[in-house]
Amino acid sequence: MKARKERKTVFDESMEAFYRAAELIHLHPRVRLELEEPDFEHIFHITVETRDRLVPLSPAEEAQFRELPASSVKAGEALEPLANGQFVLHRRALLKADVTLREGVLRIPKRGLFRIEKGGPKKFKAYRIQYNQVRGPYKGGVRFHKDVSLDLFKALAADMTWKTAIVDVPFGGAKGGVRIDPHAYSREEIERVSLRFIYKLKNLIGPYLDIPAPDVNTNPEIMALMMRQYMDGERMPHAMRGVVTGKDVRIGGSEGRKKATGLGTVYCIQEWARWRGKSLEGSRVLVQGFGNVGSATAEILHHLGARIVAVQDAYGTVYDEKGLDIPALLDHCYSNRENLRRSVDGFPGAPSLSASDFWFLDADIAVPAALGGEITAEVADRMKVKVVAEAANGPTTPDGDEVLRARKIDIIPDIICNAGGVTVSYYEWLQNLRMEHWTEEEVNQRLERCIKANYSIIRDVAQDAPQHAASHDSRPFAIGQETDMRTAAMVLALKRIEAHYLLEGFSQ
Numbered sequence: 001m002k003a004r005k006e007r008k009t010v011f012d013e014s015m016e017a018f019y020r021a022a023e024l025i026h027l028h029p030r031v032r033l034e035l036e037e038p039d040f041e042h043i044f045h046i047t048v049e050t051r052d053r054l055v056p057l058s059p060a061e062e063a064q065f066r067e068l069p070a071s072s073v074k075a076g077e078a079l080e081p082l083a084n085g086q087f088v089l090h091r092r093a094l095l096k097a098d099v100t101l102r103e104g105v106l107r108i109p110k111r112g113l114f115r116i117e118k119g120g121p122k123k124f125k126a127y128r129i130q131y132n133q134v135r136g137p138y139k140g141g142v143r144f145h146k147d148v149s150l151d152l153f154k155a156l157a158a159d160m161t162w163k164t165a166i167v168d169v170p171f172g173g174a175k176g177g178v179r180i181d182p183h184a185y186s187r188e189e190i191e192r193v194s195l196r197f198i199y200k201l202k203n204l205i206g207p208y209l210d211i212p213a214p215d216v217n218t219n220p221e222i223m224a225l226m227m228r229q230y231m232d233g234e235r236m237p238h239a240m241r242g243v244v245t246g247k248d249v250r251i252g253g254s255e256g257r258k259k260a261t262g263l264g265t266v267y268c269i270q271e272w273a274r275w276r277g278k279s280l281e282g283s284r285v286l287v288q289g290f291g292n293v294g295s296a297t298a299e300i301l302h303h304l305g306a307r308i309v310a311v312q313d314a315y316g317t318v319y320d321e322k323g324l325d326i327p328a329l330l331d332h333c334y335s336n337r338e339n340l341r342r343s344v345d346g347f348p349g350a351p352s353l354s355a356s357d358f359w360f361l362d363a364d365i366a367v368p369a370a371l372g373g374e375i376t377a378e379v380a381d382r383m384k385v386k387v388v389a390e391a392a393n394g395p396t397t398p399d400g401d402e403v404l405r406a407r408k409i410d411i412i413p414d415i416i417c418n419a420g421g422v423t424v425s426y427y428e429w430l431q432n433l434r435m436e437h438w439t440e441e442e443v444n445q446r447l448e449r450c451i452k453a454n455y456s457i458i459r460d461v462a463q464d465a466p467q468h469a470a471s472h473d474s475r476p477f478a479i480g481q482e483t484d485m486r487t488a489a490m491v492l493a494l495k496r497i498e499a500h501y502l503l504e505g506f507s508q
């Protein structure tokens with residue numbers, strides 16, 4: 001066993017299930033060494049030009065500019081609102097404007113007092129962790145967030161390695177991104193960050209080498225930019241569309257990819273409900289995170305008759321005991337152009353709730369679909385749900401996990417629960433390489449078979465009930481004893497990965 005450090009990092013914590021499963025299956029010692037750390041850790045910097053900003057004055061500062069007359073600055077497109085309350089000041093805003101500036105401060109009618117902050121070049125730290133490629137090209141998302149670190153990306157890249165093995169797609173694991181608060185930057189600046197990120201990574205990624213995808217704060221538009229940056233100037237660009245997945249369907253994305261992670265989560269929840277003899281109809285659900293994964297999960301569950309009683313995101317929590325009107329909430333977040341943060345906050349259809357009460361609401365199913373480390377021992381101790389479906393990566397801490405298990409609250413571990421995204425990414429990649437376009441029905445049918453079969457294998461391993469059923473064969477993965485679902489999922493991943501090393505051997 002690896003020597004434990006005093007203070008555990010996120011990576012150490014995320015590897016606990018790996019070590020448990022490795023012990024149980026007597027993982028080959030050299031395979032264990034290969035899998036304990038990433039193949040490559042790329043840490044680099046990117047620089048981009050940023051524009052001037054209008055930064056709102058604090059109430060204390062406002063007093064000294066009370067007499068400042070308003071400037072007739074042309075708003076509209078020329079003053080681009082940012083989700084953090086600032087504006088990007090495009091020079092055309094000043095054309096024909098009548099401006100009164102005092103100490104760099106100006107008053108914009110109806111908007112208030114702002115200080116002009118000079119733009120210029122900025123530097124951001126960026127990462128790409130290529131964890132393992134024994135089963136196929138490195139594969140994993142790109143995250144733009146202010147709290148990312150090498151340690152976090154190592155954990156997420158390791159998770160991708162287990163996840164691709166669990167859904168049995170021929171990929172390895174990777175993850176990366178940029179340390180940036182995307183809410184503080186304009187569309188154009190985020191575009192520059194995305195392009196520069198791929199410019200620096202160009203020699204390290206490729207359709208048969210490492211295939212990025214969307215993750216937190218990245219989306220199909222960003223994937224399109226990344227693809228173009230990679231293909232630009234190449235002789236055979238059409239053969240390279242598979243360099244990223246999660247693209248818009250009109251440019252080589254797969255039908256069904258947008259909702260695939262949420263749909264995969266729902267397939268797992270359906271299997272759990274079938275096993276526990278419960279119906280999803282009328283069941284009460286808590287969803288944390290209303291981005292790509294949370295909103296799709298909520299929408300599909302709502303469609304299946306479940307009641308989504310509360311949704312929480314980074315800015316607010318909304319609650320309705322009778323079940324939120326999810327189509328209206330989606331409209332509020334995604335069709336309302338004023339809602340720059342795409343937040344549930346301010347939703348007129350339901351009252352808001354204090355953030356700290358969210359996890360303790362009376363419900364059947366909790367779906368953490370935001371960031372990691374949310375369900376700590378303290379949270380787990382007071383949750384009232386019957387199952388936690390981990391749509392996010394690493395939402396439960398090891399202490400939280402222990403408490404949930406002790407309280408007999410079921411867990412659908414992240415490495416199967418949110419694997420729908422990478423599964424359909426594989427279908428997208430296949431379609432790109434074959435230049436095909438599959439229907440959404442075909443994609444979803446394949447996804448359903450894949451997720452439900454592998455979920456069933458994990459459950460059989462956990463219950464030590466190996467079987468050869470029409471849908472799956474869990475016999476090669478049984479370990480002769482019962483275990484928890486998280487360890488069982490890792491057993492499945494490690495057995496599939498280990499086979500490659502043992503059958504192919506090691507290059508010296």
Ligand code: NAD
Pocket residue numbers: 214215216217218261288289290291292293294312313314315369370371372391392393418419421422
């Ligand atoms: P996203 O950026 O689309 O949405 C993130 C959501 O989480 C937003 O609603 C945001 O407001 C919310 N959030 C952020 N911080 C929060 C906080 N402190 N409290 C409550 N809510 C908070 O991201 P996404 O793609 O939906 O990813 C969500 C999770 O799912 C991540 O853990 C990601 O790694 C995981 N995941 C995503 C995919 C995918 O296909 N996008 C696949 C597998 C796993």
